[in-house]
Each structure stands twice: as structure tokens, then as C-alpha cells.
Amino acid sequence: MKAKEIINELQDYYLLAVRGLVGTVRRPFYFRDTIEQMDYAGAGSFFIIVLVALFIGMALSLQLSAEFGRLGLRMYTGKAVGITVIREIGPVMAALVFTGRVGAGMASELGSMVLGHQVDSLRVFGVDPVKKLVTPRLISSIIMLPVLTIIGDALSVLGAYYIVVYVSNQSGYVYWKSIRDVLNAENIIAGSVKPFIFGFLIASISCYNGLMTRGGAAGLRQATTNAVVLSIISIIISDFALTRILLYILGFSV
């Protein structure tokens, strides 16, 4: 792809994202579509987030417990799990699961609407496709991903508790005290800012790729793949950038 095409695509993406956000404060508002999208993105993703978060928490505490056991630092397992899950793994894990389920769904749904001339039909009927299709998806992702992240964090901590107490035979009291210690304002802010940004990135990138679908079934496959791959890349890169910025703002020395 030529540099000019990349710049054009970035410009189109930027315009779509801005128009999608502007749609949140300008009439008409599509409440019903927004609620439907929140149901699809939030309630629909609940079970998979619960499952993934639970097992990630258990796997993480197994690894940490084993390593800390060698160093005689097993009592720090809870603290390490808490910090890792709340600040880093929880938001990223939820965002990646969300991308696979919701982002791919958005891109393929909008793509098939483009190919079936349904988006053109909306324009013919005087309906702005960005307000009708993109804005509700942006709102739903920006609201539901943080909610899912909090649920995921809680489940990861619970999964880790099971391993720490029943497999590693450590004190449950010490574990919960460690978790309570890491639940301070700095860590909560560091972990809760990210899902809002990730939600916006996933929805805007997926909607953009869906609306740019061209060329039948192969084009739809390409659009969905691009949506997932670009969302994942943007999550990982923005996670690094956000971590760096948040650590600086919150006064942590690196």
C-alpha cells in the first residue's frame, strides 16, 4: 500500500471516528439501537469474559506462586496478582476478548449491510449511517467494555484466590489483605482509564473496516480480519503508551 493511500485511509478513519463521537451529542439519537448494541456487546460477552478471566487469574497465580515459592516470597502472590490483573492484564484481556467477539461482529455486520446495499438504502431514506450505525456501537463499547473489565478483574482475583488458598495452601486472610492493599486510587485509576480508550478504538476501527467493505465475500473476510488485527495492534500499542503516561501522571518512578 502506498503512503498516500495510508494517509487517505487514516484521514477517513479519523473523520468517521469524529463524526461518530459528534453523533452522541447531536440529534437524532437512536436510543433503541444503542440499547440493542449494549445488550449485544455487554450481556452477550458476559459469559466468555467470566470464563477467560477466571482461568487467566488461576493460571497467573499458579505461575507466580511457583516462582515466588522458590524465592521464599509466596506471601506476595496476592499482591502481584492484584497489581497485574487490575493495572494490566484485566483491561487488555477484556479488550482482546471484546475485539474477537464484538469487534469482529461489528465489522462483519456492517460489511454485509454495505454489500447488501442496506447502507445505501439508509442514505436514500435520509438517515445518516454514521449516526444510525456507528454512534450506537461507539457508545455501547465505551460503556460496556469498562463494565466487563471490572467483572473480569473480580473474576480473575477470585480464580487466583482459589489457587492460592486451595492449591498453594496459603492464607486466605493474607491474600485478601494483599488485594485490599493494591486496591488504592492509583491502581484503580490506572486500570479503569484504559477500557474506555480500548472500547473507543475497537468500535471505531471495526465500524470503519465494516463500512469500507468492498468486493463480495472475500472483501467481507478481509474487512473482518483487518478489523480484528488492527484493533489488537492498536490495543497493545495504546496500552504501552497509556501505561507510560499513567505511571508518569500518578507519580510512579520506573
Place this chain on the structure above:
Amino acid sequence: MIIFDHVSFSYGNRSVLKDLSFSITDNERVAILGGSGEGKTTILKLIMGLLRPDSGYIMVDGEDITIKTESELRDVRMKFSIVFQEGALFDSLNVRENVAFCLREYAKYSEEELDRRVRELLSVVGVEQALDLMPDELSGGMHRRVAIARSLAAFDPVMFLYDEPTSGLDPVNADTICRLIIELSSANKGFIIVTHKIYDAMRVAGRFMFIKGGIVVFDGSREMLEKATVPEIQIFMSELRGTN
């Protein structure tokens, strides 16, 4: 009146229309013929302002629509009633909601009035029994008829645009759609039908345009079409002779 003045259009690097010029009056019954990928659907989208040409002008009732904004194009689009290829019904809505969609956007009907209007429109196209079905439960013919009903919903168009309205349909359903197209244009309203089915085009249209390589290689009446010497048109006409 629609005027294309030296219009060129391309999808990326693929040039589709090259310096295309023609004019169509409101009450004409025009069939645009041509092979797949020759830009027939693109012409309809350009008329509706859904695409913008790379160069040239498109005039609708004396106004250049290529310089209009999306909100200004709303008035232009209300002059036409378009039925997209395959119907383009919203697949998350049932037939009732599909037809009511436009009415909800444009008119402030009560739910009772809305229901009555939807039933009226569906009875015009003969599919009132499909009121509560979802689009994927409809047959191909019913799908197109519901799409026609939806296109009639809110506007009083001066002209109808049909994109491959009979493609993929069996002869009986294709015949029903052709009758409907003729009926709807009976009040001195014209239409443009884009198709590669010469038999259906011959049934409904009075003027024929043939697109090849992005330009109009033929523009004339039925009699002229039958005598045309363009090889591609003769291939199309051989299908008709086979039918007869």
C-alpha cells in the same frame, strides 16, 4: 430531467465510466443494458448522489448534484424511488418494520395510521400476507415486491429506478415484477431499469441504452435495438430469439 455531461467514474484504479453523456426525461421508460461490471448500477448510484463522479456534471431538474452536500441531496433523492439489487431490505427488521422505516423517519403517523399505510403499500404489490415475516423468510419475488413497497412508502417519486429487479427470479416472479413496474409507471411516471435480462427490458422499456467499456455504445428504440450491429448487443438479442 437527468443529464449526464461527460461523466467519468472509477473505483480506485479501475475505470468504470468514461466520459459518459446522455439525458433522460421524467416520463421516459429507459432500460440500461450491459454485461456485469460495466457500470450500470454505478449510473443509478450517481443519479441518487450515493457516489460522486471523478469528473463531469450530473444535472437533476437543472441542478448540479455533484456539488451538493449530503443534506442537500436529501431533496434530490426524494424525487426518485430506488429498488436496489436483491431488494436491500434491512435484515434485522420484519416486513412491517422495513416498510414503516421510511414512514417513521419522514412522517409523524400514529401507530394505527402507520399500520394502515403499511398494509396499503403491501397490498399494492400483493404481499400483504408477509407482514410479520423476516426478510430471510421471503421468496426472491416477495423480497423484491416488499422492496418496491418500501421504496413507495414516504415519497411521491417523479421517477423509479430499478437495479436488476428480476435477476435470480423464476419466469413467473419475473413476470409479476415486470407487470408491477409497468403498473407503477402508468401515471405518466418514467423509470430507469438496469438489467442484463433483455427479455424483461423489452417488456417494460421504450428506450434502450447499452453500456460497454464505460461508454454508451447504443441508445435508441426497440426497433433500432433489434437491428443494431454491435456484437455484444447481438449476443444479448440472441437470448431473446431463443426465448421466442
